[in-house]
Amino acid sequence: MSDHILQMRGITKSFPGVTALQDVNLSVRRGQIHAICGENGAGKSTLMKVLSGVYRHGTYEGEIVFDGEPCHFSGIRDSEQRGIVIIHQELALAPQLSIAENIFLGNERARRGLIDWNRTNHEAGLLLRRVGLAENPTTPVTELGVGKQQLVEIAKALSKKVRLLILDEPTAALNDEDSEHLLELLRGLRNDGITCVIISHKLHEVISVADAITILRDGRTVETLDTATDQVTEERIISGMVGRDLDHRFPPREPRIGAEVLRIEDWTVYSTTQHDRRVVSNVTLSLRRGEIVGLAGLMGAGRTELAMSVFGRSYGHRISGRIIKDGRPIEVRSVRDAIRHGIAYATEDRKRYGLNLIEDIKRNVSAAALERLARRGWVDDNREYQVADGFRQSLGIKAPDVLSVTGTLSGGNQQKVVLAKWIFTDPDVLILDEPTRGIDVGAKFEIYTIINRLADEGKAILLISSELPELLGLADRIYTLSAGRITGELPRAEATQERLMTYMTKEQE
Amino acid sequence: MTSVAPTNTDLAVDKNPAAPEKPTAPRRFSVNLRQSGIYIAFALIVALFSVLTGGDMLQPQNISNIIVQNSYILILAIGMIMVIIAGHIDLSVGSVVAVCGAITAVLTVNHDMPWPLALLVTLIAGGLIGAWQGFWIAYFGIPAFIVTLAGMLLFRALTLTTLGNQGIGPFPDPLRTLSNGFTEGYLGNVGLGPLGGADLVSLLVGLLAVAGIAVTQWRARVGRIRYQQTVDPMPVFLLKIIVPSALVLFVVVQLARFRNLPWVLVLLAALVLGYSLLTNRSVFGRHIYAVGGNLHAATLSGIKVKSVVFWLFVNMGVLAALAGVIFAGRLNQANPVAGNQFELDAIAAAFIGGAAVQGGVGRIVGAITGGLIMGVINNGMSLLNAPSERVMLVKGLVLLAAVAFDVWTKRRAGAAR
Numbered sequence: 067m068s069d070h071i072l073q074m075r076g077i078t079k080s081f082p083g084v085t086a087l088q089d090v091n092l093s094v095r096r097g098q099i100h101a102i103c104g105e106n107g108a109g110k111s112t113l114m115k116v117l118s119g120v121y122r123h124g125t126y127e128g129e130i131v132f133d134g135e136p137c138h139f140s141g142i143r144d145s146e147q148r149g150i151v152i153i154h155q156e157l158a159l160a161p162q163l164s165i166a167e168n169i170f171l172g173n174e175r176a177r178r179g180l181i182d183w184n185r186t187n188h189e190a191g192l193l194l195r196r197v198g199l200a201e202n203p204t205t206p207v208t209e210l211g212v213g214k215q216q217l218v219e220i221a222k223a224l225s226k227k228v229r230l231l232i233l234d235e236p237t238a239a240l241n242d243e244d245s246e247h248l249l250e251l252l253r254g255l256r257n258d259g260i261t262c263v264i265i266s267h268k269l270h271e272v273i274s275v276a277d278a279i280t281i282l283r284d285g286r287t288v289e290t291l292d293t294a295t296d297q298v299t300e301e302r303i304i305s306g307m308v309g310r311d312l313d314h315r316f317p318p319r320e321p322r323i324g325a326e327v328l329r330i331e332d333w334t335v336y337s338t339t340q341h342d343r344r345v346v347s348n349v350t351l352s353l354r355r356g357e358i359v360g361l362a363g364l365m366g367a368g369r370t371e372l373a374m375s376v377f378g379r380s381y382g383h384r385i386s387g388r389i390i391k392d393g394r395p396i397e398v399r400s401v402r403d404a405i406r407h408g409i410a411y412a413t414e415d416r417k418r419y420g421l422n423l424i425e426d427i428k429r430n431v432s433a434a435a436l437e438r439l440a441r442r443g444w445v446d447d448n449r450e451y452q453v454a455d456g457f458r459q460s461l462g463i464k465a466p467d468v469l470s471v472t473g474t475l476s477g478g479n480q481q482k483v484v485l486a487k488w489i490f491t492d493p494d495v496l497i498l499d500e501p502t503r504g505i506d507v508g509a510k511f512e513i514y515t516i517i518n519r520l521a522d523e524g525k526a527i528l529l530i531s532s533e534l535p536e537l538l539g540l541a542d543r544i545y546t547l548s549a550g551r552i553t554g555e556l557p558r559a560e561a562t563q564e565r566l567m568t569y570m571t572k573e574q575e
Numbered sequence: 576m577t578s579v580a581p582t583n584t585d586l587a588v589d590k591n592p593a594a595p596e597k598p599t600a601p602r603r604f605s606v607n608l609r610q611s612g613i614y615i616a617f618a619l620i621v622a623l624f625s626v627l628t629g630g631d632m633l634q635p636q637n638i639s640n641i642i643v644q645n646s647y648i649l650i651l652a653i654g655m656i657m658v659i660i661a662g663h664i665d666l667s668v669g670s671v672v673a674v675c676g677a678i679t680a681v682l683t684v685n686h687d688m689p690w691p692l693a694l695l696v697t698l699i700a701g702g703l704i705g706a707w708q709g710f711w712i713a714y715f716g717i718p719a720f721i722v723t724l725a726g727m728l729l730f731r732a733l734t735l736t737t738l739g740n741q742g743i744g745p746f747p748d749p750l751r752t753l754s755n756g757f758t759e760g761y762l763g764n765v766g767l768g769p770l771g772g773a774d775l776v777s778l779l780v781g782l783l784a785v786a787g788i789a790v791t792q793w794r795a796r797v798g799r800i801r802y803q804q805t806v807d808p809m810p811v812f813l814l815k816i817i818v819p820s821a822l823v824l825f826v827v828v829q830l831a832r833f834r835n836l837p838w839v840l841v842l843l844a845a846l847v848l849g850y851s852l853l854t855n856r857s858v859f860g861r862h863i864y865a866v867g868g869n870l871h872a873a874t875l876s877g878i879k880v881k882s883v884v885f886w887l888f889v890n891m892g893v894l895a896a897l898a899g900v901i902f903a904g905r906l907n908q909a910n911p912v913a914g915n916q917f918e919l920d921a922i923a924a925a926f927i928g929g930a931a932v933q934g935g936v937g938r939i940v941g942a943i944t945g946g947l948i949m950g951v952i953n954n955g956m957s958l959l960n961a962p963s964e965r966v967m968l969v970k971g972l973v974l975l976a977a978v979a980f981d982v983w984t985k986r987r988a989g990a991a992r
Contacts, residue, residue, distance in 0.1 A: 380875060401877040411875070419875055422868035424935050433865055434876035440858045447856065448802040455804075467805065487876070 071096040077128035086112045087285045099262045101272040104282035105506035118152045119145040149229030153219045166190035166203035169222045193221040213244030232263045241365035249275045269300040281306040316539035319518040324355030333387030335375040345371045347550040353526035360541030361530045368550040373497045377411035378404035410493035414500035420484045423473035428454040435491040457486035478509025497528045534563045624955030635833035645950035646839040647898040651921035654894035656942035662867040662934030663719035667726030668895045672914030673734040675899030680743035680909030690747045705892020709885035744908025754904030757835040773831035781827030785820040851939045867934030927977040
């Protein structure tokens, strides 16, 4: 019996009207990487907030024993004192400050109130070496990519003499290379005796890195798996998370594919910020009625750039190429042109680019096609309500009514509002950019069902996704994009994760 | 009142440092509180000054004064809140008021132009000024703060160039009537018992307004029911008709007892009605909220963001010109320092009236109420012979409190998310 550094026993945390955690047990062994999996809303973040003292002792039931001693934290400072450090999904770095300043923020290397810069930068340098980040400590954080910023966060945690490091979705915003580096780093930290708790949606990562996996569902512990002794697969974890097996991860669909509806020829786009850098090169692709076409590519391959440049030149500089709709070349110079020609684009970042979060569902649904609800410039409020309420019911948007503010909805429901907005423009072609990003497994299934239904109605779907299983599960045909070029086109039957990955990483000849 | 019940849970939530995940009922209530807080505050302030002034506040002549003295700020506030909803600001309106007053004066006094034509030219000039600023902001991409700060200097300079160091006047009578005058008693007076005689036309207009409120509310309710939307319970619905109706009737009766309806009140009522409709019901109005709520999302939804912002500034210019004519008509001369710091009053009115600092939120009626709050504080404190520095102090604190309240409610809503 190896000893446990952390034991949380019988944790129950309720808010008025909601029980977020019910009798949750979590035992983390010393020097292990322990993953916590669960759908959004399963209680993972709440559990970590209980642990780190955000919810102070007394506001929850149950006990926390850290390193053999019971804990009564009344704030994050208390838990950090004991060596428990949490790194949140949204990084908490000051972008204009240097790496070193960030690492020692709130924990400055100072003598009599004056900062000792030599010591600050020297110690920061040591920490950077430890996390494998080859950057000058005086570099402003804003110049680093997200992956490197993540490493700075870890260096910051190490500076606090961390013993239990908690990472909330650390690789959500990282590309595969950065993710792999991060996971390697966690393995290294484990060997140094630092225990890690990692919350992640990326199950293959969880399996590859974790020693133990605890699955939460609806605020309860489902089970804890040991990757050394149990037979752990993604399917196993998912069925624990959703209580549903993998056969039903993608809804079934009989494709009925019609004539070509959209064709993009010889499409070339230069970067908006660096005018001489080509981000999309001579891309040609076609979409047919009732067809779901996947677009696979690594981060930076130019997927979003391609989609947005087609969507009324919303991105890019010196765009050239042809768009052919229903056999006729069309000019798409603005978003309005695109909408008029029946092209819709649902963004990958719904909070920043997709929704007006302070407005209600109704006004978000109507935003892209308000003219359809108006006569001579005046909007018919009641019709608008009716339309939005129709979408609420048909897409299963979980909200009391369409007057609910979109900012209060969960990710999956927000995504449905985005979809409703674009479906209401009555498009022939829907470009869906990462439609299930940051959405829990149950809601993903619902989004997949909606996508299938749209295809069945005869719309052409271009599905951009970083999750290869998603493309394999939904698309009839998959294009791969690498460094701005189409490097492959595979029908569903011939596509496998390995083949796609090969094409996606293909270098330019 | 249905909102009473959630109050208790709301307070209970507040005492608990851990915010709930899904506080459906309290959310509704706090939204209501955020929207209606301003009207409650207005009522309290009016009540306070009525007591402090021993009822002088609500005397017929004083009500008339409050409206006439604040009309130009209220007109500016209408344009300003729309600009603020879209996420911008306009610091130049005070100077635009001055330059437009000067234009009218030069045209009517120096060149004997007929007043309707002069008014039209002035409004067009205001629109062109707005177009100039709108171009730099919307199409050139300079922050409105900078463009209108420059405009504040530019148009003040233009005013001084035009007028030199002196005022031009007097104004033609019709323009003065628009600013200061009252409707004629076309149908004579009627006796109101102990209240004495009152103008029949004014009373009829008041009754018509009340009927209008009732009918539009009723039709909206019927429409909602037909589309199976939830509506207020009957008592709340009736309250929402009775309270504003009583308010309108009270003001109208007082005015009818004094000197009939001020023309600026008629103008203001039309503007408020028109712009409320525009912001709530028109495609253009909806686009203003979309632009202010999330600029990127609006752009990617095919909204002509630049055009919306451009026309908002054109609109602001026209309203500033109108305010300029009314202000000049009231003073009976165009003055080189006219409109000084009006922009601050208009901006304060918008923020007291519930506009959000980040944009995307606000209502015309809110801005009018915000403007009236400041007007009532000004008026009430001068009735009490308070020195002007104390008035300034109170207004500053009220502005701060209003925005603090807005931020506080938003933070609570955010924590509850």
